[in-house]
Amino acid sequence: MAAARKPLALRTPRKPRNPLAGRFPRWLADESGGRTRPVIFAVVLTLAGIGLVEVASASSVESVAAGINPYDLPLKQGLWTLAGVVIMFVLAGLPVRHIRKLAWPMLILSLIGLGLVFTPLGMTVNGNRNWLNAGGFTAQPSEFAKLALIVWGAAVLSRKEALLRQWKHAVVxxxxxxxxxAALVALGHDLGTTLIIMMIIAATLFYGGVPMKVLGVAGGIGAGAALVLAATSGNRMGRIFSWLGMGSTEDSQGLGYQALNGQYALASGGWFGVGLGQSREKWNWIPEAHNDFIFTILGEELGLAGTLLVLGLFAILAVAVFKTITRTEDTFARIVSCGIITWIIGQAIINIAMVSGLLPVIGVPLPFISYGGSAMVSSLAGIGMILAVTRTNQSDRPSLRGRGTIRKPPVPEPARTS
Incomplete structure (x- = not known):
């Protein structure tokens, strides 16, 4: 007689087919994260596209006034965006062990770059000495130092995971x-980036599982250092006092000039804006309109609807990344992913709060939207690393190395009837 069919309880369940399988590269859509990883990719490209359009709009007037090509800055930003996307693709395809190996080289190169800022290769922009200029090529090492600190900190904390209950191992x-x-950046008078680096350190310690007592002490020291940096600079204290009395007539042409005109731009945008490219405040009323204050131009041209769109995209990015992180149990991957998304979303919140008057002007760019090649490349590289360390279809996971191949237990065959 023919063999009896397997009982339903003993049949191997068929794995449901991923509807996105085959439509994306393997590193972008795997069986466990096929729905969220393309969302991350799409949101980042959308934000970068909005940034290119707004940079072109916000910089055109000042470029014409300076006698240069009005498309010069958007073309440069486009090239940096393209380079960042390529780097994101390359990093996203790397195994986790390769990302881990980048930790020390990235940290060393960042320290060298931050040190070169104080040599003849350094360049001062708007009072901040945080740029390198070599043969017409400019770069901002502090932007890459943010990413390097996250990756290196994740490598150190994940290796010392069993010892982090001891404070000396948690902080050293x-x-x-x-x-x-942070000190090298602060010496260049860039308080905004210094605060972002402090936030990154706190996030790395928190996601690494460092005890809250240690984290509280470190946070207190960081807050004290930030207050000292603010109190020892007349310009910074002036900005704080201006923020506290923003809108006063005596400050409208002083330190509060930029913030006040940014408020005017957001207010004049209304519900749906005055139209793309039709901003009035960009006509030399807002300094750095294409950089730190680009959100005000966006709000004026696209209105409340445009600002809510950008806020919604950042919210979707955060939810998608954290949803992807929940699928990994690797400590290094968790710290890297959480640290990078905290840096990007935290910096976006600070920038938007700054230009809308909720915080004093401290000078940090809006990720993916503000003009700046270094910021764009480092942010896109960070997204690429998130996609790399959270990829679950890797065959070389550290937890499996040296332990042989894990095999599923055999399913017992039912007795044959004759």
Whole structure:
């Protein structure tokens, strides 16, 4: 007689087919994260596209006034965006072990770059000495230092995971290295980037599982350092006092000039804006309209609807990344992913709060939207690393190396009847 069919309880369940399978590269859509990873990719490209359009709009008037090609800055931004997307693709396809191996080289190169800022290769822009200029090529090492600190901190904390309950292992060497990077940036008078680096250090410690007591002490020290940096600069204190009394007639032409005109731009945008390219405040009323204050031009031209669109995209990006992180149990991957998304979303919140008057002007760009090649490339590289470390279809996971191949237990065959 023919063999009896397997009982339903003993049949191997068929894995449901991923509807996105075959439509995206393997690193972008795997069986466990096929729905969220393309969302991350699409949101980032959408934000970068909005940034290119707004950079072209916000910079055209000042470029014409300066006698240069009005498309010069958007073309440069487009090239940097293209380079960043390529880097994102390359990094997203790397195994986790390769990302881990980049930790020390990235940290060392960042420290070298931050040190070169104070040599003849350094360049001062708007009072901040945080640029390198070599043969007409400019770069901002502090932007890449943010990403380097996250990856290196994740490598250190994941290796010392069993010892993090002891405060000396929790803070050494992460805090000393982070303090050196923050100090080098602060010496260049860039308080905004210094605060972002402090936020990154706190996020890395938190997601690494460092005890809250240690994190609280480190946070107190960081807050004290930030207050000292603000109190020792007349310009910074002036901005704080201007923020506290923003809108006063005596400050309308002083330190509050930029913030006040940014408020005017957002207010004049109404519900749906005055039209793309039709901003009036960009006519030399808002300094750095294409950079730190580009959100005000966006709000004026696209109105409340445009600003809510950008806020919604950042919210979707955060939810998608954290949803992807929940699928990984690797400590290094968790710290890298959470640290990078905290940096990007935290910096976006600070920038938007700054230009809308909720915070004093401290000078940080809006990720993916503000003009700046270094910021764009480092942010896109960070997204590429998130996609790399959260990819679940890797055959070389560290937890499986040296342990042989894990095989499923055999399913017992039912007795044959004759």
């Amino acid at each position: 060497p992460l805090l000393p290295a982070g303090a050196v990077i």
